[in-house]
Amino acid sequence: MAKILVVTSGKGGVGKTTTSAAIGTGLALRGHKTVIVDFDVGLRNLDLIMGCERRVVYDFVNVVNGEATLSQALIKDKRLENLYVLAASQTRDKDALTQEGVGKVLNELKENFEYVICDSPAGIEKGASLAMYFADEAIVVTNPEVSSVRDSDRMLGLLASKSLRSVNGSDPIKEHLLLTRYNPERVSKGEMLGVDDVTDILAIKLLGVIPESQAVLKASNQGVPVILDDQSDAGQAYSDAVDRLLGKEVSHRFLEEKKKGFFERLFGGN
């Protein structure tokens, strides 16, 4: 049975699209046929992160409006056999997506894919609520920072009350916490909320911790999902997170600061 997974956060700029691209690519790498759907109508960016921005012909809204078929709009990834992208529209019409239209497209995708990843826009408006409405599982992307944690808690409230699963009384959406832009050094100095602090407050299961990493910007510059950079800390952390999503027990890495030598501490930057 296909699974619909929403990547959401409330707050913007925490790494939803980076996460959608990485998790989707990770699932495809492991042999699962996956599509990543951009719900950020008007501000699409998943195509850039995935490196397929020049191959967008038709988009999500075209499919909803019947102007194109799904197979015309789906963009096949050039690197992986099992990976597809459905781009958001750049229209300024806020009501371009309807619950009925989105439901129809997602149902069609469920017939052809094992995983449908919904990349939610920031905020709690229509795009964000539609992205989560049909979800079976949710990845709540959070930075260790007060506004992001508060917004994540708000999203958890919405996931529990404003989704198809809550409306028809079936099992609630399974929630996963993904802590991104984590800096163990600052945590140990008491300058940043630690993993335990955030899991204490949000009280949901931790899917992974992605360290603040230069690899993320490098990857987005090139349009390559960071998970494909398997030498990087962020890439490896995402890879672990995908394994956990698939039910594997993997211990968390990159939670401790790297030990610096005496001279590095004396003369090193920051």
Next chain:
Amino acid sequence: MNIFDFFRDRKKSNTASVAKERLQIIVAHERGQRSTPDYLPALQKELVEVIRKYVNIGNDDVQVALENQGSCSILELNITLPDR
């Protein structure tokens, strides 16, 4: 970190614990509000309008609260009338 920081006292104020404390309070508060139904503000507004037909009261003079006690819910109305 540079050579000066290295010799400075490393135990500075722990801002992360301040953040955690503030978050715990605000999140608990907002979760409490989450369980109240969406119609309470509208109900409060309409009550003010009805009472205003007879008595001149301010917008904040009607307080509406819903309390859940097991299987029953209590809707508490607190209306402050102006001094005569």
